[in-house]
Amino acid sequence: MGNGGECVEGGMWRKSSHSTGNGGECVEVAADEALVLARDSKDPEGPVLGFGPDAWRTFIGAVKGGRLDLS
Known part of the structure; x- marks a missing residue:
């Protein structure tokens, strides 16, 4: 599973459209069925x-739902 590579049945890693690329905390996901x-x-x-x-x-x-907020 390399950087940006395929990882699940033809899926690619992707980030939220809310990610601004400013070095913030981002999660990438890849999915199939x-x-x-x-x-x-x-x-x-x-x-x-x-x-x-x-x-x-x-x-x-x-x-x-905010149920995982640590603050």
């Missing part, structure tokens, strides 16, 4: 987290 992968865009060769589609939807819902 069976798997969603997530990584830190600042460390593309680093660890990758894998989620099933249902677990990913639950995780995104928790993020959007």
Whole structure:
């Protein structure tokens, strides 16, 4: 899984359209029907987290709902 390379059934890593490229905290994702992968865009060769589609939807819902805020 190289920088910007294919990683799941023809999928490519992508960042949110809200990412401004200013060195902020960004997550990249790649997905197919069976798997969603997530990584830190600042460390593309680093660890990758894998989620099933249902677990990913639950995780995104928790993020959007503020349930994971540390402040």
